[in-house]
Structures are given as C-alpha cells and as structure tokens.
Amino acid sequence: MDRRPIGVFDSGLGGLTAVRELARIMPEEDLIYFGDTSRVPYGGRSRDTLVKYARQDAAFLRTFNPKAIVIACGTVSTTALDVLQAENDIPVFGVVEPAARASAHVTRNGKVGLIGTKASIRSGAYERALDVLHPGVDVTAKACPLLVSLVENGRFRPGDIVAETVVAEYLASVKAAEVDTLILGCTHYPLLRDIIGAYMGPDVTLVDVGEQCARWVKQQLELDGLRNERAGAGRRHYYVSDSTEDFSALASIFLGEDVAGEVEQIDITAY
Numbered sequence: 001m002d003r004r005p006i007g008v009f010d011s012g013l014g015g016l017t018a019v020r021e022l023a024r025i026m027p028e029e030d031l032i033y034f035g036d037t038s039r040v041p042y043g044g045r046s047r048d049t050l051v052k053y054a055r056q057d058a059a060f061l062r063t064f065n066p067k068a069i070v071i072a073c074g075t076v077s078t079t080a081l082d083v084l085q086a087e088n089d090i091p092v093f094g095v096v097e098p099a100a101r102a103s104a105h106v107t108r109n110g111k112v113g114l115i116g117t118k119a120s121i122r123s124g125a126y127e128r129a130l131d132v133l134h135p136g137v138d139v140t141a142k143a144c145p146l147l148v149s150l151v152e153n154g155r156f157r158p159g160d161i162v163a164e165t166v167v168a169e170y171l172a173s174v175k176a177a178e179v180d181t182l183i184l185g186c187t188h189y190p191l192l193r194d195i196i197g198a199y200m201g202p203d204v205t206l207v208d209v210g211e212q213c214a215r216w217v218k219q220q221l222e223l224d225g226l227r228n229e230r231a232g233a234g235r236r237h238y239y240v241s242d243s244t245e246d247f248s249a250l251a252s253i254f255l256g257e258d259v260a261g262e263v264e265q266i267d268i269t270a271y
C-alpha cells in the first residue's frame, strides 16, 4: 500500500489520453500531470534537447514525491526512458514496451504499422522491442510530424478535410504494406482514431500506446505492492508550462470528461 501520487508527463495534452485510462482503471490513485505546453511539440527536436526536457519534466514531478513516473509521451519514451530510469530511484514507465507487447499479441499476419513523431520513428525503439517479442515481425514505420499540431489545435474530427487529407497521405504507405495492426505511437493520436480507423479499414487493429501503458503501470504497481488501496476517488492536479487559459476546454476532450482538479502554470526552465 502506497499513498503517494503517480506523476505523469507529456510534451502537451496528448498524455491526457493515458491519464484518462489511468483514472479509469485506478480511480483511487492521486495523479499529478505535467504538460509542457510552452515547448510542444517535442517530436522534431534533437536527442540532447529531449533528454534535457525529460530531465526537467521528471524533476518537476519529483517535487511531489511520486511513487512512480509515467512518460505519457512516445517521443520521450523512445529517446530518454533509459536516462530517466538510470537517474531516478522510483519506477519510470514508458509507452514502448506495453505497446509492443499488445501489438505482438494482436497481429495475425506479422505485419505491424507504426506511426509517431520524427524522433520516435528515428529511434527505432518500437522495432527493437517488437523484434524481441515477435521475431521476424515486419514493421512499416512512418513519421507523421503534422499530426501533433493538428490535434493540439483541435483539428481531429471526422469531416475535417485538412486532418483527413494529412492522415491519408501519411498512411498510404502503411496501408499498402497490408498491416493488420497499427501502433498509434504518440499519445496525441488517439484523438484521430476515427479518421485513422476509417482510412485503414475495419480489419486493422489500432493500438493506443497511452491506454496500453496505463494497464502496464497498474500491473507493475500491483506486483511491487505500490497500489493505493483506499476507498474513494483520487485527486488530480494538472500543471502546464504555458497559459492555463485554453487548457480546460481542450483537456476535457482528451480526458473524455470535464477537467476535475486544479490547473496551474509553472516555469519548467527552473527545474
């Protein structure tokens, strides 16, 4: 039994898709979320910059004495998970391993598609994890640098001609490879699930990395005896590095419910 909160971070609001699942399957846990909204998107940045940002994000969350840190960001998970794990004496979870496990389990034809930010695709992290779990798996990867901006600007609904056109162009090569599983390798992408699903067709299973990560975190906390077993709902605190003005409206879309809990702006460069 451990009553400390779970710290979760992302470059922006995408990580809230993981918070949504964490809150659904572990409602009694306290969650502290940090979205680095002043520096989003992370996906086109160099490894050095991403490691620096990841360290600051984790250092900020550590001020709340969390029992674990969840990197609810494909870009940081593929680039700086090993650094954060080595530098922190609490469990640090990323999205790659749980997403690779789910995909290896789901694929029937051994052909898996992967979409993510430039940094995530460049890292080769998903391919490495999948190759161990499903030797010989055929991965067709595609960097989709415009998708995070579309989502952060609220352009993800079916019928949005810009979003549909961009998705179709990015996914053409993945579809042509006849994958039966598609990893949405960035926590922003579940918002585009309807558009992506419609383009790929009903026979392709979409793997949501934030959702898979949340389930993995629950399992690991249970194994380590770190769950909060009290009755009643946990508290949620949200922190962002840019103005909180538009946060609630957009965040409630990612969360699938109204934002319950405090929202505060912090200066992440101070960490």
Ligand code: DGL
Pocket (backbone or CB within 6 Å): 010, 011, 012, 014, 015, 040, 041, 042, 043, 044, 072, 073, 074, 075, 076, 117, 120, 148, 185, 186, 187, 188
């Ligand atoms: N949600 C982040 C990810 O999973 C977005 C990356 C970005 O900021 O470019 O990769």
